[in-house]
Amino acid sequence: MDRELLVEIGCEEIPAGWLPGLTVQLARHLDARLKEVRLTSSARAESYSTPRRLTARVAKLAERQTDFEETVTGPPVGAAFEADGGPTPAAIGFAKKYGVDVTALERHETPKGAYLAYRVHHRGKATIDVLADVMGGLLRALTFPRQMRWDAHLEDGKGDLVFARPIRWLVLMYGGRVVPFVIRRSELAQGPNVQDIRSGSQTYGHRFLTTSGRAGRAIKIKTFEDYQARLLENFVILDRAERESRIRRELETHARRLGGRVSPSTSLRAGGLFIDQSSLLQEVPDLVEYPSVVAGHFPVEFLQLPEEVLTTTMMHYQHYFPVVDEEGKLKPAFLAVTNTEPEKPEIIARNAERVLIARLRDAQFFWDEDREATLESRIARLSTILFHKKLGSYREKADRVASLARWIAQAAFEQPEAVANDAERAGRLCKADLVTDMVRELTDLQGAMGGIYAREEGQPELVWKAIYFHYLPIGVEADAPPPRQQLGAAAVTWAAVSLADKLDSVVGMFIAGERPTGSRDPLGLRRQAQGAVKILTDLPELTGLHKRLRIGPLLARAAEPFGGYGDSSAPLVSFMADRLGYLLEQRGYDVRNVRAVLHGGIEGVSPLEARLKIEALAHMSGSEALLSVATLLKRVKNITKGVGDTRDWAAIQARLVEPAEQTLWSQVDARAPGIRDASARGDYREAFAGIAALQPAVMKFFDDVLVMTDDEPLRHARLALVAALRDVILAIADISEIVTES
């Protein structure tokens, strides 16, 4: 009979940010372990978590392992029997090992010849006898962003059992019975206060709340259903989704009572620059076992502070939700999600208010003090903050960014002198907020705070907004912030400064030898490179500029202040290509199409062009003609290896003899200019349509004509013809990639 398996790993508080991932891991690893030991179930494992527990349940798990047969091969048949047909000692030995007679052995044919073989039948063990191994494997399989040692080990000879936080109890039950399992404590630690953890049928509820008995006492459980019900009685909501919806409901109710609603960050001027409400709402359910909301107020005078300062203080530092009125303006109130059902919510609210007000008072002080000095006057102090030991201080970085931003505005964006001046000034000032008290305290506000201070001291919009948003974009999605309407007139200066900052960091760090490897990217260079690539990719939407900028020249200019690339050029280029490929794949494009448009190295590729090409390719994805040309292009590439550019196009025609090759020549001759022209205009749909239109001629050519003829001049002419065809296509994309196995 199938029975229920219930696992609960009782822990000290696990970091909130880890819980969603751990919940997924738990179910996945449990399923994998069960499969490994041949335990079948009608449904996959379900998993749950609260800060103090990781829970998994398999509703119906088989009572025994499935049986299985294994064929063990012995000596080759040739060496198994004597001339008289009797078994050799080798055959007898093999049979003896399995306790059978030689006659019970089978012949097993292999590519190497026939061997004696024995079929071993393994009878499945009772599930209850296997589950301890499953549990051990499960505990070993879970991985954490950061693990700790806590004087614990398993009896599997694999040493310390590291975990997220110390494990305090363990439920391991099958069909209502406890499966014995033990986590041992090291000899050094063991004593009256440090004991082995033995599996049991007891869980623990909320630390402080209970409906009966003493809070925090052990609760005996039988089944999962019973477990979930008993937890709820003891103020633990096991299901995260239930905790989240309870939080949402209570937030709305309280906000309404305050005459407002919970602030969605999009209504803020900052525009999703900070932790927004949705990500806070993602986090709080994993901080609590039994959420309830309390409302607090702060003195209205603090509303003079920039909204960014207020919301960051509330959301990021205190995990409080701001409340806004109908117009989206902040109210002097906040909502706190607590992990309790307070007897007197007002006590918690007053205390929360005191903490928040103390923080806001500090912020007020910084706001007043910081505005005493201009950003310009702070630049000198940037020399006390190190950017990188080989690349100098932030003072030097600011100088480089200023000069690069001017160059981008002027040379790459072809903007007038006035715009270039503003870009340069924004670049110079963009790091100055690092030496303001506000940013030293609220580091998340870097950039935004500089922008606000620039605005306060009367810098034009082109300057202050460029500073404000220069750390963005962070995401690679087409609609990743900042949105165009928020940038307004400053879109161009912003793009110049943001690009300059990111390119300077990426290029500089590569030159300094700080290249990301595998999962190691402590300086966040991938994100920075993606940000730069994203700007170039979406330049028209972000800035209104239709410039198809190539990455090569931008990188080269960014490398100038460092005296050039050194040996970083190749790795840098392939790094940027990876980032652009990542961006395109993130947007849902087929990896084969990505390879097609990125062929030939990224120096020559403009991210915007790549995007337009891949959009056109996706649009043409149903075109049989294009696919057919793509397939033939593969052959063309193979036979024209080493064949260079076609020099004398017109002369080829005279040497061609077959009608099919004459036709191909005239088709290429007629269509190539249109294809090139469409490509130059950025109309890649038309370009690809032109290529697809060559299909009948190309097809006929390969059907009728043998390129590799013995007639050497003719062979050269034919090769030159297909090489010309090749080059027309490759100048746009290597579409042979789109028909490869992905």
Add this chain to the structure above:
Amino acid sequence: MTFQDLILKLSVFWASHGCLLQQPLDLEVGAGTSHPETLFRVLGPKPWSVAYVQPSRRPDDGRFGQNPNRLFKHHQYQVILKPSPDQVQQIYLESLEACGINPRQHDIRFEEDNWESPTLGAWGIGWQVMLDGLEITQFTYFQQVGGMDLAPISCEITYGLERIAMFLQRVDNVFDLEWGGGVKYGEVRLQEEVEQSKYAFGQMDMPAEAFARLHRDLFDQYYGFSERLLASGLIWPALEHCLKCSHLFNVLDSSGSIGVTERTAYILRVRQLAVGITRAYVGQSNPPSPGSGEASAKITESL
């Protein structure tokens, strides 16, 4: 509950839970962790439970007595439990109850916050304990000290005494706390805060260069002497002189006397010395043997 009552309550509580009551280190340090009762005792296999107050100086946090929440010098109540008992969180929560904090009336949470001290080659895993949104305690399971893996694992509980007292007394300005017998915290400490802040930021009748030079000289002298002490096998005095270097570095830093590159170099020097001292301590008190050899053998650098 007065400031001094709070200290008394915590002391009675932890003494009843088997802690030795130690006294503060009589030197200028930034945190209770620097006290040899923590730094040395967590090394090696010997069980040790201890509690003490540690006045802690953070020159950079000096605010001339004008900030209601920030101090050049604050007081930590430091508890070390080695090995860490299974019930450690529960015991900690009982200590709050002993101080008059009823957990049923408040929102008490353990939120992820790990600790790291580059100068001590030390790090640990833990939480900040939040009481109605106020951070009142740092809770850490030490993993490494002096770059050495620890076994058994110690738990360090560090209470912020001023914060908890402000919470209990419902005052918004630290200087309004009642220290004891009707005497305010400000009466005891305000003048000191003003003067120490001026010192920390170099606001005195001495040119900045001379101020910097003097502190660098002192640093170098103490550093060299600490090395001599260490070479002579005098580990405790060596640690004390190393801690003096650490404090001098903090003053150099807060007074803006050192640049960036130099700053990193100073941190590295202190770390080298501290790591050498903690290793010597392990070697001295636990000569390699099957029981304790493991801790000293598994030397891995955390930074």
